[in-house]
Amino acid sequence: MTGSSARPMFGLLEWLRPGEEERVERVLEDLKAVGATGLRTGISWADWHDVGGQEWYAWLLPRLACEVNVLPCFHYTPPTLGIAPQIWSPPRDPKQYADFLDVFITRFGEHFEWVELWNKPKNPLEWDITLDPNWLIFCKMVGGAAHWAQKRGKKTVLGASGPMDAQWVRLMCDRRVLQYIDAVGIHGFPGTFEFWWDGWTAKIARVRNVLLQHGSKAEIWITETGYSTWRHDEQAQIAAFNNVMAAPADRVYWYAAHDREPAETIDAVAADERELHFGLRRADGSEKLLMRLLRQGGLEAVDNSAWFTGFNGRSGRGCQKPVLITGGAGFVGCNLAHRLCSEGQPVLLYDNLSRAGVEENAAWLCATHGDLVQVQVADVRDAPSLGQAAQHSSAVFHLAAQVAVTSSLTGPISDFEINARGTLNLLEALRGMSSPVPVVFTSTNKVYGSLDDVALRLNGERYEPDDANTRDLGISENQPLDFYSPYGCSKGAADQYILDYARTFGLPAVVFRMSCIYGPHQFGTEDQGWVAHFLIQSM
Numbered sequence: 317m318t319g320s321s322a323r324p325m326f327g328l329l330e331w332l333r334p335g336e337e338e339r340v341e342r343v344l345e346d347l348k349a350v351g352a353t354g355l356r357t358g359i360s361w362a363d364w365h366d367v368g369g370q371e372w373y374a375w376l377l378p379r380l381a382c383e384v385n386v387l388p389c390f391h392y393t394p395p396t397l398g399i400a401p402q403i404w405s406p407p408r409d410p411k412q413y414a415d416f417l418d419v420f421i422t423r424f425g426e427h428f429e430w431v432e433l434w435n436k437p438k439n440p441l442e443w444d445i446t447l448d449p450n451w452l453i454f455c456k457m458v459g460g461a462a463h464w465a466q467k468r469g470k471k472t473v474l475g476a477s478g479p480m481d482a483q484w485v486r487l488m489c490d491r492r493v494l495q496y497i498d499a500v501g502i503h504g505f506p507g508t509f510e511f512w513w514d515g516w517t518a519k520i521a522r523v524r525n526v527l528l529q530h531g532s533k534a535e536i537w538i539t540e541t542g543y544s545t546w547r548h549d550e551q552a553q554i555a556a557f558n559n560v561m562a563a564p565a566d567r568v569y570w571y572a573a574h575d576r577e578p579a580e581t582i583d584a585v586a587a588d589e590r591e592l593h594f595g596l597r598r599a600d601g602s603e604k605l606l607m608r609l610l611r612q613g614g615l616e617a618v619d620n621s622a623w624f625t626g627f628n629g630r631s632g633r634g635c636q637k638p639v640l641i642t643g644g645a646g647f648v649g650c651n652l653a654h655r656l657c658s659e660g661q662p663v664l665l666y667d668n669l670s671r672a673g674v675e676e677n678a679a680w681l682c683a684t685h686g687d688l689v690q691v692q693v694a695d696v697r698d699a700p701s702l703g704q705a706a707q708h709s710s711a712v713f714h715l716a717a718q719v720a721v722t723s724s725l726t727g728p729i730s731d732f733e734i735n736a737r738g739t740l741n742l743l744e745a746l747r748g749m750s751s752p753v754p755v756v757f758t759s760t761n762k763v764y765g766s767l768d769d770v771a772l773r774l775n776g777e778r779y780e781p782d783d784a785n786t787r788d789l790g791i792s793e794n795q796p797l798d799f800y801s802p803y804g805c806s807k808g809a810a811d812q813y814i815l816d817y818a819r820t821f822g823l824p825a826v827v828f829r830m831s832c833i834y835g836p837h838q839f840g841t842e843d844q845g846w847v848a849h850f851l852i853q854s855m
């Protein structure tokens with residue numbers, strides 16, 4: 317993108333392995349949904365030599381190429397050809413890498429224009445530098461393959477890695493590898509892996525300087541970047557995306573389409589929680605906020621999201637502390653916030669916007685009540701952020717929750733983490749205050765189970781409680797608890813923690829055990845808010 321202010325071309329990066337046909341289809345669908353026009357993916361020289369490897373690539377390449385612009389990244393030595401029997405070993409004969417590329421271009425070259433030569437050579441799991449201490453084999457291998465690929469009409473990308481790229485690129489220039497290279501790929505994961513970071517512009521400028529000094533006109537691409545939401549900070553993923561899309565690079569490949577389950581990963585990777593949460597979708601298939609914005613409004617929607625992802629920690633209008641409403645963008649929270657603001661009370665909506673559509677509520681509240689409304693896009697599982705928000709509030713309504721019984725059945729752990737642990741995070745923050753502010757918690761009728769002991773009678777076309785008191789006033793608080801469904805358990809646990817913190821630590825707290833509610837600003841679905849869902853569908 318030398319000299320132009322256009323955005324980089326935006327692609328995704330996913331490593332696709334033999335046998336993953338179904339995942340390939342999901343990735344392609346998501347690529348289209350988010351408007352990505354390219355896909356960078358690995359071509360394993362080792363897999364090629366394995367049973368079924370050639371058939372896999374014969375299926376994969378045409379399948380990908382009819383949907384997107386494919387950047388194949390060639391790496392991994394077949395163990396039988398390595399100095400050591402490992403995929404990260406240099407090959408005994410570096411020329412065999414170029415021979416492999418030659419065969420691949422002959423068979424599938426019509427499906428791609430560029431080839432990337434190796435991946436992360438400075439990562440010992442990708443290239444064993446102890447077997448090639450001066451990068452001599454690497455330079456011979458990649459230089460030779462690049463030269464040959466260009467002769468075969470392909471453009472070449474040098475696969476780089478790590479924040480020290482400029483020095484490494486200099487070495488590649490000095491060794492004359494760069495004369496056969498059309499683009500240099502750089503990597504960076506600011507906020508996740510990079511502990512020292514001075515920005516994409518500075519990082520790219522260093523590499524560009526080296527290229528200029530050596531007379532190279534190679535483009536600079538960001539071939540690997542992304543942000544892991546392992547701390548549930550999805551707004552930071554959006555910020556990282558916005559930053560990289562403003563970088564002076566020709567292309568950006570964003571990692572990844574999907575979060576991974578620990579079982580899908582090799583041990584070293586699974587041990588690092590960060591590795592599992594780079595996706596645009598969570599492991600259960602649900603969309604993260606970045607994906608939702610991209611799908612709904614493309615890059616522009618992500619750009620325009622700064623208003624709700626840029627919380628600045630202000631403590632409300634003037635010196636009046638806001639009322640903190642966790643889940644404040646949701647149905648109940650939005651109506652409550654509107655009521656409070658209408659009485660001149662500032663509010664802080666603390667919401668991760670995980671429920672599709674609720675960003676419209678937040679936008680409406682901001683438009684209606686101006687600076688009485690602050691929005692903090694954050695998660696109740698992020699204890700430090702929640703604690704800070706609580707510290708600056710005058711009272712708390714704790715409404716944020718995983719609200720669907722159905723989702724609690726498929727994902728009971730995340731249901732527990734949000735509803736039970738999230739509530740405990742809040743209570744601990746309140747307990748730490750010298751003068752804890754009051755908290756109101758919205759529990760559920762699910763804590764009473766199926767209420768088999770409440771006798772019913774038929775009245776016309778509806779059933780109603782037999783007992784007149786119950787009919788008029790609802791279920792008594794003396795009704796025994798009987799948590800029903802994982803959602804009932806997690807909300808019930810939170811309900812009991814609130815009551816116990818009131819009893820044990822003297823926190824001023826109230827619990828409401830609510831039933832099915834319907835009203836304005838509700839985004840009802842079959843999973844939750846189904847009365848609203850049915851009414852809206854039938855109108």
Ligand SMILES: NC(=O)c1ccc[n+]([C@@H]2O[C@H](COP(=O)([O-])OP(=O)(O)OC[C@H]3O[C@@H](n4cnc5c(N)ncnc54)[C@H](O)[C@@H]3O)[C@@H](O)[C@H]2O)c1
Pocket residue numbers: 642643644645646647648649666667668669670671674694695696697714715716717718719734738758759760761807829830831832833834838839845
């Ligand atoms: N609506 C009902 O019929 C009903 C009935 C009984 C109890 N409740 C309870 O009332 C509360 C509000 O319900 P609602 O109908 O407004 O639901 P809602 O889904 O409209 O609102 C919940 C809000 O919490 C947010 N949220 C979800 N997970 C979060 C997390 N981890 N961190 C931060 N924010 C998160 C969502 O984005 C959403 O804006 C919930 O606690 C729910 O369990 C609701």
